[in-house]
Amino acid sequence: MPENNNEIPDIVIGRLPLYLRALQYMVLEEQMVTSSKELAERLGISAAQIRKDLSQFGEFGKQGTGYQVEFLIKKLRQILNVDTIWDVIIIGAGDIGHGIARYPNFGAQGFRVVAVFDNNPNKIGTKIGDFSVQDSAVMPAIIKQSNIKIAMIAVPASQAQLVVDDLIQAGIKAILNYAPITINVPKGIQIQYIDPVMHLQKMTYYLK
Amino acid sequence: MPENNNEIPDIVIGRLPLYLRALQYMVLEEQMVTSSKELAERLGISAAQIRKDLSQFGEFGKQGTGYQVEFLIKKLRQILNVDTIWDVIIIGAGDIGHGIARYPNFGAQGFRVVAVFDNNPNKIGTKIGDFSVQDSAVMPAIIKQSNIKIAMIAVPASQAQLVVDDLIQAGIKAILNYAPITINVPKGIQIQYIDPVMHLQKMTYYLK
Numbered sequence: 001m002p003e004n005n006n007e008i009p010d011i012v013i014g015r016l017p018l019y020l021r022a023l024q025y026m027v028l029e030e031q032m033v034t035s036s037k038e039l040a041e042r043l044g045i046s047a048a049q050i051r052k053d054l055s056q057f058g059e060f061g062k063q064g065t066g067y068q069v070e071f072l073i074k075k076l077r078q079i080l081n082v083d084t085i086w087d088v089i090i091i092g093a094g095d096i097g098h099g100i101a102r103y104p105n106f107g108a109q110g111f112r113v114v115a116v117f118d119n120n121p122n123k124i125g126t127k128i129g130d131f132s133v134q135d136s137a138v139m140p141a142i143i144k145q146s147n148i149k150i151a152m153i154a155v156p157a158s159q160a161q162l163v164v165d166d167l168i169q170a171g172i173k174a175i176l177n178y179a180p181i182t183i184n185v186p187k188g189i190q191i192q193y194i195d196p197v198m199h200l201q202k203m204t205y206y207l208k
Numbered sequence: 209m210p211e212n213n214n215e216i217p218d219i220v221i222g223r224l225p226l227y228l229r230a231l232q233y234m235v236l237e238e239q240m241v242t243s244s245k246e247l248a249e250r251l252g253i254s255a256a257q258i259r260k261d262l263s264q265f266g267e268f269g270k271q272g273t274g275y276q277v278e279f280l281i282k283k284l285r286q287i288l289n290v291d292t293i294w295d296v297i298i299i300g301a302g303d304i305g306h307g308i309a310r311y312p313n314f315g316a317q318g319f320r321v322v323a324v325f326d327n328n329p330n331k332i333g334t335k336i337g338d339f340s341v342q343d344s345a346v347m348p349a350i351i352k353q354s355n356i357k358i359a360m361i362a363v364p365a366s367q368a369q370l371v372v373d374d375l376i377q378a379g380i381k382a383i384l385n386y387a388p389i390t391i392n393v394p395k396g397i398q399i400q401y402i403d404p405v406m407h408l409q410k411m412t413y414y415l416k
Contacts, residue, residue, distance in 0.1 A: 011219070013410055013413050016409070016413070017409035018406065020409065021388075021390065021405075021406070022390060025389075042390060079413065080409045080412055080413050081412040082409055082412055086412060086415075088408070094307065095303050095304070095306040095310060096303070096304065098307075099303030099304035099307055099362075100404055102303060103388075104388075105365075105403075105405055106404075106405065109409065110412065111405070149415055150408065150411070150415075154307075157313075173415055174408070174415055176404055176407050176411070180229075180311075180312075181233075182229065182230060182250060182251070190411040190414050192408075192410065192411060194402055194404065194407065195313075196311065196314075196360065197225065197319070198222075198226065199384050199402065200296070200318075200319055200358065200382070200384060200400075201224070201288045201290055201317065201318065202221055202222050202224075203384070203398040203400060204288055204289040204290055204294060204358075205224070205287065205288050206221075206382070206398050207289060207358075207381055207398070
């Protein structure tokens with residue numbers, strides 16, 4: 001869980017990307033105005049919660065007239081710091097590494113994959129889309145040289161902590177970890193986990 | 209967000225798999241007893257929150273002596289309904305589908321991938337580990353025949369809603385969706401999302 005140094009709870013921040021995604025679909029559908037009620041129906045979050053979350057950042061809608069979709073998207077992108085493009089690297093060129101390297105939605109959402117690394121000689125030099133897999137040995141130099149702050153790791157669980165330690169040492173500040181293991185990071189470093197087991201176990205609770 | 213039909217908040221249920229995973233690492237490290245304080249340090253969740261969450265399900269630890277690791281694992285697995293093995297199917301045999309089909313941790317966590325489906329003739333019949341990719345056309349029959357309740361979908365966003373509709377029609381009750389799109393499901397159907405963008409955007413908030 002990321003540290004939160006201001007007054008807005010981490011859980012609120014975690015919902016903003018969901019709102020942003022729902023609003024972006026409305027743009028595709030050429031919808032100009034929405035309401036907390038409509039967002040609530042799309043997302044399964046209560047309208048009161050959505051209004052409360054958004055009101056923490058400003059006055060984005062009007063009672064009775066709702067939210068201007070494009071305006072709210074712009075504001076959410078500013079709040080989440082994705083009104084810019086972040087360079088992201090991937091470590092691990094296995095199936096998941098391939099999948100995220102080819103993921104089509106990063107560009108529109110504020111991210112650009114700029115390099116893929118692996119320490120397996122059989123993978124170094126192979127192509128993933130437009131990328132040649134690079135040797136992990138050059139990773140720290142590239143992170144520093146290009147001032148990269150974000151990494152996604154898709155390496156075996158046994159290697160994940162060592163990779164993260166190297167990444168942080170080189171200057172990475174935010175890590176999305178696909179390896180099924182909890183990683184220790186110092187204060188001030190963001191880490192998020194993607195683990196299908198966590199999601200499946202949450203759902204089986206409800207499958208009695 | 210899943211519906212919650214009893215008094216325990218959904219957010220609490222979502223933390224139980226994290227506790228379970230941390231406890232399972234303690235077993236690997238041959239640790240017999242733990243405390244809410246130690247779990248708190250490992251997980252970045254407050255000790256008070258962990259005690260409060262666990263106390264909703266019973267009296268699992270004693271003041272001063274902490275929690276018996278194996279006992280708490282057993283209880284959490286019962287609560288989450290993963291003291292059994294759930295059959296799971298995968299729809300979509302692309303990179304992500306391959307990655308999750310080969311994911312090594314399902315077995316120990318209550319899940320077993322039993323089939324992979326795709327509608328692309330070039331993929332049908334190809335091998336992923338021990339599986340042959342099957343034609344999506346036979347999917348409904350197999351779901352019904354084997355009474356499968358859980359599916360993971362890794363198909364293009366444009367196909368995801370149609371695939372989910374088919375799955376629910378055939379009897380699936382819980383869906384883990386890797387496609388970058390919000391899906392509509394009827395009440396009583398669980399759906400969870402895995403989207404790297406959501407996690408990255410949450411972290412960039414803190415990268416000022």
